[in-house]
Amino acid sequence: xxxxxxxxxxxxxxxxxxxxxxxxxxxxxxxxxxxxxxxxxxxxxxxxxxxxxxxxxxxxxxxxxxxxxxxxxxxxxxxxxxxxxxxxxxxxxxxxxxxxxxxxxxxxxxxxxxxxxxxxxxxxxxxxxxxxxxxxxxxxxxxxxxxxxxxxxxxxxxxxxxxxxxxxxxxxxxxxxxxxxxxxxxxxxxxxxxxxxxxx
Amino acid sequence: xxxxxxxxxxxxxxxxxxxxxxxxxxxxxxxxxxxxxxxxxxxxxxxxxxxxxxxxxxxxxxxxxxxxxxxxxxxxxxxxxxxxxxxxxxxxxxxxxxxxxxxxxxxxxxxxxxxxxxxxxxxxxxxxxxxxxxxxxxxxxxxxxxxxxxxxxxxxxxxxxxxxxxxxxxxxxxx
Numbered sequence: 371x372x373x374x375x376x377x378x379x380x381x382x383x384x385x386x387x388x389x390x391x392x393x394x395x396x397x398x399x400x401x402x403x404x405x406x407x408x409x410x411x412x413x414x415x416x417x418x419x420x421x422x423x424x425x426x427x428x429x430x431x432x433x434x435x436x437x438x439x440x441x442x443x444x445x446x447x448x449x450x451x452x453x454x455x456x457x458x459x460x461x462x463x464x465x466x467x468x469x470x471x472x473x474x475x476x477x478x479x480x481x482x483x484x485x486x487x488x489x490x491x492x493x494x495x496x497x498x499x500x501x502x503x504x505x506x507x508x509x510x511x512x513x514x515x516x517x518x519x520x521x522x523x524x525x526x527x528x529x530x531x532x533x534x535x536x537x538x539x540x541x542x543x544x545x546x547x548x549x550x551x552x553x554x555x556x557x558x559x560x561x562x563x564x565x566x567x568x569x570x
Numbered sequence: 571x572x573x574x575x576x577x578x579x580x581x582x583x584x585x586x587x588x589x590x591x592x593x594x595x596x597x598x599x600x601x602x603x604x605x606x607x608x609x610x611x612x613x614x615x616x617x618x619x620x621x622x623x624x625x626x627x628x629x630x631x632x633x634x635x636x637x638x639x640x641x642x643x644x645x646x647x648x649x650x651x652x653x654x655x656x657x658x659x660x661x662x663x664x665x666x667x668x669x670x671x672x673x674x675x676x677x678x679x680x681x682x683x684x685x686x687x688x689x690x691x692x693x694x695x696x697x698x699x700x701x702x703x704x705x706x707x708x709x710x711x712x713x714x715x716x717x718x719x720x721x722x723x724x725x726x727x728x729x730x731x732x733x734x735x736x737x738x739x740x741x742x743x744x745x
Contacts, residue, residue, distance in 0.1 A: 394640070401639060402632050410626040423628065423635075430639045431646070489607045493614055500622065508624035525584070526619035532586050547577045554580070554615045561618070 382446045390437050397437070401430050404447050408454050414523055415458040417512050425461060429454035451528065459538060462516050490558040510560035518553035525550055571604055579605060583612050 382403070388396035408429055413422035433450050440449055495503050511519050517539070524535045535546045575598070581587045582595040599605050628635060712724070 394643075398636050398640070401636055405632075405635060406625070406627045409628045410624060413626050414624055419629075422626075423630070426628075427635070427639050427642075431642050434639075434643050435646070489604075489611050490614075495614075495618055503618065504622045504624055507618060507622050511624065522619060526616060527623050529620075532581075532584070547581060551577050551580045551612075554612050557619070558611050558615045561615075 379445045379447075383442065386437070386440065386442075386446050389434075390440070397434055400446065404450060405430075407447060408450055411451055411523070411527070412454050412458055414508070414511060414527075415455070415516070415520060416461070421461065425457045426454055429457055432457070448528075455524070455528070456538065459520070462520075463540075487555055487559050490562045494558075494562040494564070506561060506564050507557075509564070510557050513560055514553055514556060517549050518556065521546055521549040522553045522557070571602065571608070575605075576608060579609055580612050583609065583616065 382400065385396045385400050389400060405426065409422055409426040412425045412429075413419065416422050416425065429450060432453050436453075440446065495506070498506070511522070514522070520539060521535060524530045524538060525532075530538070532543045532546045532550075535550075536543045539546065541549075575595075578587065578591065578595055579599075582592055587595065599609060
């Protein structure tokens with residue numbers, strides 16, 4: 371299955387206007403254009419294909435219901451991505467409420483093993499082609515806790531500020547800084563580890 | 571380098587430090603090789619991620635994926651339309667008053683069931699406990715009610731003889 375090509379935002383704007391007027395065909399076109407990106411974001415966070423598909427579909431339904439609230443302050447894709455991220459966060463909160471906080475989780479919050487990790491000084495991604503690099507990044511993201519992964523996704527992919535991340539993750543700015551720091555350190559160590567397993 | 575400084579180093583990289591603190595971190599970076607190495611690692615990790623968001627394609631066809639969304643949108647809109655539809659004249663009046671009236675009726679019925687029969691029984695108890703005699707020329711009748719036994723007895727006797735009476739009794743069970 372091939373990925374959809376990037377489309378100009380101006381084409382989206384026309385479709386959004388039509389959809390805001392009740393044109394479901396235009397909305398269907400928007401879904402077709404961006405469904406893979408939304409699904410990819412949900413999958414990056416949830417690490418489960420079924421959850422990612424269901425949550426991305428739910429995001430489109432919410433998008434249709436709230437379409438009149440979209441004022442064009444960001445691109446339509448950014449707006450939809452924020453919806454799916456919020457749904458993923460809600461879903462994880464529900465799942466967390468159903469299980470007891472593990473010792474591992476508490477350790478990860480405060481850094482755990484990442485505190486003792488040596489600094490990775492050589493760039494382990496040098497010479498890797500982009501496709502391979504993306505695969506390794508995705509694999510490493512999958513090895514982080516949900517909190518660390520989400521902090522990284524919101525900061526690096528969505529380019530949100532600490533304050534905004536704290537609001538979305540319902541925690542303090544200090545917690546965001548700590549999660550982001552240890553997530554980055556663990557990513558660096560994992561990427562270096564993959565390089566030793568299968569040199570680029 | 572303590573943990574607090576390491577996190578500050580990252581905030582410096584992300585442009586989230588106030589100017590004064592940023593100047594302090596910059597000075598430390600100049601002087602401390604360890605801080606520079608850590609800063610380099612954090613910066614490289616950020617660069618990998620920013621330029622290489624993982625991509626995944628849905629395995630489902632466009633039509634199949636959309637059909638799930640469209641079905642749910644239509645279902646929700648239909649449900650919303652039913653909820654917001656105003657009820658017609660008498661139906662609206664009925665909907666408005668049906669619940670309070672039904673409630674009042676239930677309360678009234680409960681009062682009748684639980685208080686009225688008891689009061690009748692209490693009021694009549696003494697009457698039924700007493701024997702009632704009715705003497706006529708041809709016959710006499712004595713009625714008696716035993717509340718505890720839930721029994722009502724009528725004793726009828728003919729008067730044409732002085733001898734022991736021919737009697738019949740009726741046992742009427744109430745309730």
